[in-house]
Amino acid sequence: MIITIKDDFDLDKIAESGQCFRWQKFNQGHYFIIHLNNCLEIKYLNNDTYELSCSQEEYNNIWKDYFDLNENYKAIRESIPKEDTFLTEAANMEKGVRILKQDPWEMIVSFIISQKNNIPSIKKSIEKICVSFGNKNGTYYTMPTPEKLSKASLEELKQCGVGYRDKYLLSVAKSIQELDIRSLKLLDDEHLLIELKKLYGVGDKVANCVMLFGFHRINAFPIDVWVKRILENEYKDGYPMEKYSPYNGIYQQYMFAYYRNDRRK
């Protein structure tokens, strides 16, 4: 089926934005995406039109929400005050990035693995975990449930290339079974952060990434090495966190992607 998306939406920018680790790239503007037990092939055609491999019903029920297409990112981007020249420039350059609504459990696993790690390595480890412990669904493997992962051994986990994070993953898989993601969804931002940080191996950075990308708390503001550099270099007099509420998470993604892309040149 063909759909039209008028809002800011750039598949390549999203794929490169460091929030999703299981998108498979066919070509520029052409991806295979796994979300829970669903998969999608999506291809940019032209003039805001995209070809999707799913039905209209599946798009309405799953993918529209996954891509956060009920939110107006253009309006949010244009509400950035012009006097913040750095953020304005970052948002212009990274226009098209969105905050995906991904599975909270998958985000917990993914961002625990992400600590002190690089993106290609993170992707490989996550894929190995899915192949080793997940279910096969057609041509791809799903992320194993907490129940399934909790039955893995440290030795098996280590073979997925996760290094010292094996004990974090095992502990968290066991904790989450009792914690129940559904009850976490009911908490406000402040209490959700507290609960996530109780998990072994989940600190301030990982918890904020899980909040932003898994629980869609778009005001969460993960501070990693890149954002730390941004705050030190571009906001010497302080970052206006209150002023930018409730969009701190979206703005953080613009800045993160912009700085990271710039420094890689």
Next chain:
DNA sequence: GCCCAGGTGACGG
């Protein structure tokens, strides 16, 4: 071989 990668927990002051 050396250095770094979307950090965290444990420890000492």
Next chain:
DNA sequence: CCGTCACATGGG
């Protein structure tokens, strides 16, 4: 409360 350190592994 702060600063420091080890932590596994892969890739350049």
